[in-house]
Amino acid sequence: MAIHPGHSKRTKWLTARRATPATRLPIALALLVFLVQAALPAPARSAPGFDEIGETTLPASYPPRWVWVSDISFFHMADGRAYLVDADSGRFKGQLSTGGLFMHLNLPARRPEIYAVGTYYSRLTRGERTDALTIYDPAKLSPIAEVVLPPKRHTGMPLLAYQALTDDERFLVVMNMTPAQSVTVVDLERRVVSAEIPTPGCAMVYGSGKRRFQMLCGSGRLQTVQLTRDGELERSMQSAPFFDPSRDPIMEKGRRIGDRWLHLSFAGDVYSVQLGAEEPSFPEPWSLLSERDRARNWRPGGLMPLAAHTATERIYVLMHQGGPDTHKDPGVEVWVYDLAKRRRVQRIPLAAPATSIQVTQDAAPLLLATFVANPALEVYEAASGKHLRSIGELGTTPIVIQSY
């Protein structure tokens, strides 16, 4: 046991009446270490007028123009991040490290928490896989708890439907693909996995009521899943087909506005899913495009091409000119629609091509845009379309923009 010689030597030091030259040096070093440690500038010890060292904290709930920009880090995907930016001042407020194959955050309205799901390997890119939901403190941007998930979460090109909160914010539903499709339900109060529910033929998750969520199915149907109070499967129902995936598929990049989900089709039709009743209903789809627009090949596209401003019931759509199969091409304009009138009310030419857009939810919203290949957030005044600022150096591949 190596500790014994050291231990006996130390005992000898303590009992020796006079230090030998050989032991004076270690004693002097120990004394020096003690003095240096005592002199360290701990905040409580700094003299008036001198610097204090510390950590920044944020408010537990943020102003409406603080936004999250999520970065899968496409060139080094074990290292996902989310950047918190004040779009008003252009200031970078902080960052979360969100793990491997990071898709997007979930931001509850009623809990001072932030959720991110990541995949972690014991040797970074290989070894034992752990999928985990990490719960972060919004004031400190540090983890406060985690829930380990079955290692089967679905990952891919980021968009806002890999996980969803139920409307009561009690459960987080995580989409799985192995390639068998299922969901993992996390009880956020008890911080445990409450169920895994098979969902063959259906993908992505969209919150759609108290303890309820929806999925889009390859058959063109909508699947609605109702959970019990304990977060287990109560019942699951499928609608009749409400779109034709072979004729004109809807993107899985829908946005919710109040009690409606809106989904854009590749060709520019708006499909609505009306919530609230026991079973969802499907108002008649309408087109974003006039004959003239269509003749000029305008269509929606990008990675996050649809945003909604709830108070004014306006939707913002990223548009480009292109033919079939251009559904992920960057947009050059944002077209704004009055949802009640189903009419375009504004065209905003962008200062730079964009693949994602978002709007803040305050009374005079900002329009936000990123281009996946340029790590910057472009900020526009939505009402005028005026480009206000560009906030640069945001990682490498910013895709999902989220506001409160």
Add this chain to the structure above:
Amino acid sequence: MEKLLDQWMERSGRRLAQRLSRRGFVAKLGVLLVGGTALPLLPVARAAADSARPEPDATTPEGDPESCDYWRHCAIDGFACSCCGGTQTACPPGAELSAVTWIGTCRNPADDRNYVISYNDCCAKSPCGRCICNRNEGDRPMYQPAKSNDINWCQSASSNMYHCTLAVVLGEA
């Protein structure tokens, strides 16, 4: 890396121009894709065979496996393995082949025929980061997984960390 991203933009623009001038072809492809549902599209391991067939002139982008415009790359979304130490049919050294994948359909300009392409991912390493390509001919949303290039197809490898993508000819469409 910035240069790579610039190239991606440039390629994206050039492809767009090409697409616009090939609307007739795109329409034909659409018909083919609808018909294609009758094909055996299950995402299973069929990456072994890639027998000899005419390839376009290797000095042109459509014949160059290191180009995003390579004919087999008509629906690739990611890093082309040919630029990462592998080929269009073989993973780079040490990268692990994932057998589960999705399938696209591309026209070979050398014989003007359409072929079924399997876009298997090579995995268990950090992304290669070279020849980033995003082409979406026939790509469909993730609720139709067998036709979607947005999915991380490393699902059947020992690690889901995505490295690059192959473009293997499975057969004539």
